[in-house]
Amino acid sequence: MRTKDYDKQHRIKEALIRVTLQEGMSGASISKIAREAGVSPATIYVYYDSKEAMLADIFAEYSHQSYHYLMDRVDPQMAAADLIDAIVRGYYAYSTEHEEVFSFVEQCSRCPTLSEQVSEQECCCEIFDLFHTYQDRGLIRRCSDASLAAVLFAPVRFLANNSCLQAADPDAQLSELVQMLQQLLCRG
Amino acid sequence: MRTKDYDKQHRIKEALIRVTLQEGMSGASISKIAREAGVSPATIYVYYDSKEAMLADIFAEYSHQSYHYLMDRVDPQMAAADLIDAIVRGYYAYSTEHEEVFSFVEQCSRCPTLSEQVSEQECCCEIFDLFHTYQDRGLIRRCSDASLAAVLFAPVRFLANNSCLQAADPDAQLSELVQMLQQLLCRG
Amino acid sequence: MRTKDYDKQHRIKEALIRVTLQEGMSGASISKIAREAGVSPATIYVYYDSKEAMLADIFAEYSHQSYHYLMDRVDPQMAAADLIDAIVRGYYAYSTEHEEVFSFVEQCSRCPTLSEQVSEQECCCEIFDLFHTYQDRGLIRRCSDASLAAVLFAPVRFLANNSCLQAADPDAQLSELVQMLQQLLCRG
């Protein structure tokens, strides 16, 4: 019985992602999501208090998922250059492997109401802590967390979102970016 | 015959910006926009064929505006470092001076249907041409346009969007970013 | 789960008929129908996919009803003259006993989109079959089905629709028509 409930909630999550990808944020209505998930509209309200709460909840969950995906690919023993390589390529890999989820999270993060509730900073403290150790050891350039996040995450997100703009070879494109960021950030 | 009242159209544009800022993209309904602009809902259809067309039109207009704002602050005689400084600070200045418009454009650019119609690439070719001349003269690092755009625009946009994340001094923050990008991109 | 309230659907049908009678086909809007039926506009869409579908569905239903009303009053043993009498008077009786429904069906049958969906021919094959047996037995004049329908149904419909045109005595009027059609069609 427990399994079944979990199943239903899971199908709702997947349906939200799918509908959002196909019809955009504003096209993702409760009834469409319910239809896609194969449940009744009312069932959604068994698991979530409101549509807003559902969006915030699922957005938060998948935000963390992408973050953990990233964390799994780094470890504190890495050389600084490898760390940057892992993060940039990892982030990009996530955007292609989980294209639907990535797109959903991107769309949510542009919605003021939602991103207020899911602070990006909060869930990223671990990775900043990691960078601080590298900075303390003089392996990575000292700069504010904001600058670090700005140059480390924003460009790769930019490439992932505008993949159509890229030249024929996305891999070479990515390598170039990695190399630039290594030069910018690595010390010693 | 009554002549078209372009002040009215301007009020519609401003109303769209304002309502979108307050209620988000999905909260910006025709009737709310009309009320905010002090016109009848039907009047909006005198100036635009549909809501979709209105969004695309106004999005395009303000996209170009921000781009021209930027172009006015650079000239081909500048030193490479000054060029980067002008672009980064100019972009940021625009985001604070035209906070509402900037936020509106950002939201539109995340909406797939809209950003397809307003190609960012197209309106940016002038600035890329400018960079090519610097690259040809060996003043700026050779790299793909995509990488250039990624490191030049995305980070400052990131900071502008997450201004809440920054430390007490946004000016210092910006200076740090400028310095990093100069080191990364300037040659000779 | 709430069960479907078919009384509600019935009220919708009656409301459609009533509103159409009072305000004509083009005055029969969803909101007026809903108000007349005592339900929410949205409720109508629980029972019908669209306004078009609702009209077609209810039109078809009442078309069949009038046809069955007629079929109940004839039987294959009747003399030819009685058959014609039964049909003409039956049709007319229906138009007065179910005045509202009759008027609604008449209006629908003049709307091209609707009458395409509800083929009159289809539901009338039984009565044509009946006539064929009379014709085969030499009791009724041989002629095409189209001619038969034209002289049998159109005139009485004409009288029913233009009841205002008639003289003081509609019964005498009807008798005259019956007699004329009997002379025209009966053989032997």
Place this chain on the structure above:
Amino acid sequence: MRTKDYDKQHRIKEALIRVTLQEGMSGASISKIAREAGVSPATIYVYYDSKEAMLADIFAEYSHQSYHYLMDRVDPQMAAADLIDAIVRGYYAYSTEHEEVFSFVEQCSRCPTLSEQVSEQECCCEIFDLFHTYQDRGLIRRCSDASLAAVLFAPVRFLANNSCLQAADPDAQLSELVQMLQQLLCRG
């Protein structure tokens, strides 16, 4: 100048007919008619007080037109059989030669509000007078005007409206009907 005005009003009439044929009575909005006629919506109100008045006016005009078309094809010297032949075939010919106008008039005549204003009886008195002379001379069967109209006009209208129902040969169909009505109505 006079010519031009007349032209404009005429174009409005034709536009109404055309739009009604293509989009049905309920699709014939002022703005569509104006667009089709190549005038401004406001111009329509120069010639007609309201949409209702415009419909009534044009409906009346074309009703008379079809009636005069018919009257031109009969003359008091005809044999009774020829008179009936002329009327039935004339009416049918009109429906095919002026298909759009015929369809428009038919649709109007089913709209209660309109047909109240344009009494059919009124414009038909001439033809009834003609029939009375035939009846007085014993050439045509004595019956009420209503019966006469019912059997003379309704069947041919029925055939004209349901031309799709007819067999391969509409001409033969029409001949059959003419023959039947001659038998029914002609005396001596």
Place this chain on the structure above:
DNA sequence: CATGAATGAGCGTTCATTCAT
């Protein structure tokens, strides 16, 4: 827990009509 029925509010859009030129 799970549901389809039911709904008031609101959606984007078009309407018949009037206004100002």
Place this chain on the structure above:
DNA sequence: TATGAATGAACGCTCATTCAT
């Protein structure tokens, strides 16, 4: 006379949510 601009009201329909089972 003739017009495009302007509009409040209404259109068909969908929304997020609650109800009754």
